Amino acid sequence: KLLLEVKDLTAVIAESKQEILKGVNLTVYEGEVHAVMGKNGSGKSTFAKVLVGHPDYEVTGGSMVFKGENLLDMEPEDRSLSGLFMSFQSPVEIPGVSNIDFLNMAYNARRKKLGLPELGPIEFYAYIFPKLDLVNMKTDFLNRNVNEGFSGGERKRNEILQLAVLGADLSILDEIDSGLDVDALRDVAKAVNGLLTPKNSVLMITHYLRLLEFIKPSYIHVMEDGKIVKTGDITIAKILEKEGYKAISTA
Ligand code: ADP
Ligand code: MG
Ligand code: MG
Numbered sequence: 001k002l003l004l005e006v007k008d009l010t011a012v013i014a015e016s017k018q019e020i021l022k023g024v025n026l027t028v029y030e031g032e033v034h035a036v037m038g039k040n041g042s043g044k045s046t047f048a049k050v051l052v053g054h055p056d057y058e059v060t061g062g063s064m065v066f067k068g069e070n071l072l073d074m075e076p077e078d079r080s081l082s083g084l085f086m087s088f089q090s091p092v093e094i095p096g097v098s099n100i101d102f103l104n105m106a107y108n109a110r111r112k113k114l115g116l117p118e119l120g121p122i123e124f125y126a127y128i129f130p131k132l133d134l135v136n137m138k139t140d141f142l143n144r145n146v147n148e149g150f151s152g153g154e155r156k157r158n159e160i161l162q163l164a165v166l167g168a169d170l171s172i173l174d175e176i177d178s179g180l181d182v183d184a185l186r187d188v189a190k191a192v193n194g195l196l197t198p199k200n201s202v203l204m205i206t207h208y209l210r211l212l213e214f215i216k217p218s219y220i221h222v223m224e225d226g227k228i229v230k231t232g233d234i235t236i237a238k239i240l241e242k243e244g245y246k247a248i249s250t251a
Helices: 044-052 076-081 099-113 121-134 152-166 182-195 209-214 234-243
Strands: 002-013 019-029 033-038 057-066 084-086 094-098 170-174 201-205 219-224 227-232
Touching (some): 019 044, 033 044, 033 234, 121 182, 182 201, 219 234
Parallel strands (some): 084 170
Antiparallel strands (some): 002 019
């Protein structure tokens, strides 16, 4: 079933009106993993942020339809309500707020929007407990303060846990592999794989073949100067790794 259809999407930086996205086309079906690769500055993060409605950007043309709804008619909050999420890095340590309380608040905010009753701490614990395995987290992780002393890998796994808790249909992961050693990467990949169901899809931005060896993408796209210029399978990532972007550049 069709999940996301982006057609000829163009977008500018709101402040300067500089065009960054110059006609992006992308179709995602349920149960697929899409990887977006591309040189620094090619517009990958901008694309992700435009999808979720980041205020720094203005869409100037094209369309993006998610689960049959026009994203352009939806506020960022409504987009997340409908199941489109970008992992948010919560870079701040929040003294005195435990990770489980933080996740409980985030989840309740979503339930409230959906008109569902909030979950108290005990109910929420029952809800989150089975998800810990999925991200390879021990329960004591929940009782630590948000991000306090988290290692790089723990932060990333926490982002995946957020997605698992909130229940995304399409999870957007922007460089979830950055700064991780190979063991942490394997853990994070396991967590992402744990998110995947025949109905959920993942759009992940990465520079590295090694991530794609752990999380098998259905498609790999290469972005160049604000457009997807090539789509294919893992072969693309292998060529990039060996020969660099010049090997597939259209410029
Ligand atoms: P990528 O994620 O592929 O490295 P980005 O989408 O982050 O690329 O950026 C694409 C281009 O747009 C870069 O040249 C970047 O400097 C510019 N850009 C993106 N967002 C902004 C912004 N908010 N203000 C100014 N320039 C921006
Ligand atoms: Mg970059
Ligand atoms: Mg980026």
